[in-house]
Amino acid sequence: MxxxxxxxxxxxxxxxxxxxxxxxxxxxxxxxxxxxxxxxxxxxxxxxxxxxxxxxxxxxxxxxxxxxxxxxxxxxxxxxxxxxxxxxxxxxxxxxxxxxxxxxxxxxxxxxxxxxxxxxxxxxxxxxxxxxxxxxQVPEIPSFEDAFGLKALAIATYPMYRGLARLIGMDTPVVTGDIREETEFLKNNLNGYDFFFVHVKKTDSYGEDGNFEAKVSKIEEFDGVLPEILAMDPDVLIITGDHSTPSLIKGHSWHPVPVLLKSPYVLGRLSERLTERECTKGELGIFPATGIVPLALANSGRLRKFGA
Structure with a gap:
């Protein structure tokens, strides 16, 4: 719209x-x-x-x-x-x-x-x-490209997230299907972009429904395509969410959101798996979500200087 x-x-x-x-x-x-x-x-x-x-x-x-x-x-x-x-x-x-x-x-x-x-x-x-x-009303927000110098493609099957991405100037083609189709779309559109936002909705939906087994199954489905994404050789890969939605609570919660950042410059070896408890041991600690893109830029060598 x-x-x-x-x-x-x-x-x-x-x-x-x-x-x-x-x-x-x-x-x-x-x-x-x-x-x-x-x-x-x-x-x-x-x-x-x-x-x-x-x-x-x-x-x-x-x-x-x-x-x-x-x-x-x-x-x-x-x-x-x-x-x-x-x-x-x-x-x-x-x-x-x-x-x-x-x-x-x-x-x-x-x-x-x-x-x-x-x-x-x-x-x-x-x-x-x-x-x-x-x-x-339409907010006055600088485009993602103006803010970070990255031309971005949003790959999301759920319309609301395409709308959010469009607000900040990302390209938002209509993608249908699920994780497999999103991964194929990513493979076919690597040229011409610096940043890719790939959104998976159903983990949130199943959390809100209290359906623990289905949520686990959806995460495992993503695990199945992860080797293909890694084979695309991204400079930085980040896996995270916008909020926690525990199936026990059946809604959004206050719990810190796990963040995985992969790059050649990560110290690592502090936590073994991507879980809520393991992430509390990680080197990133708990930090505002506004720090994610600057960390991605730093780890991809795209920042002139990190910090003052």
């Missing part, structure tokens, strides 16, 4: 509502094909609310996106509207409330959007309600 400076963008979930309470925040992770049909149905039924154009876009499984397009740019602070997702089942959805006067307009349209969508979806067994998250 292309965003304008008049737009407010939302990431949304199809969900299951029963007796006024959220029974399933992800509508049973409905198939992408079903999600696409429901999103098309919403678009047919809702294309304007008041003065704003409403644009829907299907994602993967239960996720979809909405853009509220106003006729003019909004005032600063206009997106300060709370998420409607209660983050727990058995709770009522949270009404979209403005946090200031500027955001009253957006909150009013969001409230009408939920009401109209609920009427369209009322006969659905699972995806009968929508949850709205992350009211946002």
């Amino acid at each position: 292309e965003l304008h400076n008049t737009d407010v963008a939302l990431r949304c979930n199809y969900s299951t509502l029963a007796e006024g309470l959220v029974k399933d925040r992800r509508a049973g992770r409905i198939p992408a094909g079903r999600s696409k049909k429901l999103t098309e149905k919403l678009q047919e039924g809702i294309n304007r609310i008041d003065e704003a154009e409403i644009i829907f876009s299907a994602g993967m499984e239960h996720r979809f996106a909405v853009v509220i397009r106003f006729p003019e740019p909004l005032e600063i602070g206009s997106t300060l509207v709370n998420d409607t997702d209660p983050q727990k089942t058995g709770k009522a959805p949270i009404p979209p409330k403005p946090e200031n006067k500027q955001s009253e307009r957006v909150a009013r349209i969001a409230e009408k959007l939920i009401r109209e969508a609920s009427d369209i979806l009322k006969d659905e067994e699972r995806a009968n309600y929508i949850l709205l998250r992350g009211f946002s």
Whole structure:
């Protein structure tokens, strides 16, 4: 989706509502094909609310996106509207409330959007309600290439991560399939880029579902293609995540995220495996995630100087 400076963008979930309470925040992770049909149905039924154009876009499984397009740019602070997702089942959805006067307009349209969508979806067994998250406008962020001097390619099957990569100027071709297809795409597109962001989604999904065995299986699937990635002879290889999602907790957690960095300049030999406990012994220690790319640059010989 292309965003304008008049737009407010939302990431949304199809969900299951029963007796006024959220029974399933992800509508049973409905198939992408079903999600696409429901999103098309919403678009047919809702294309304007008041003065704003409403644009829907299907994602993967239960996720979809909405853009509220106003006729003019909004005032600063206009997106300060709370998420409607209660983050727990058995709770009522949270009404979209403005946090200031500027955001009253957006909150009013969001409230009408939920009401109209609920009427369209009322006969659905699972995806009968929508949850709205992350009211946002296009941020002013320098491109990845401007910040780090690296031309970057994002390889992700999940649309949200392609969208995030596009925000910082990475090339974001549509890639379908799973880890095997992503690896093949990487092999076929090594020329012309300095940095590759390869994203695997399902470890997070299975963690949120509490499915330990499936999460382990997905990690082992990545282990199976790792020799092929190493055979591409990267200057630096980093394996990490954006947050921890333990299957025991069934959600995001506060635990430090394991980071593996491979280069000829790593001291190493302090930890033996890539696990949470072994990583506490590693030479990198616990550090802010903002330090990852500078470390990659240093280990690839692309920094003039590390530190002051």
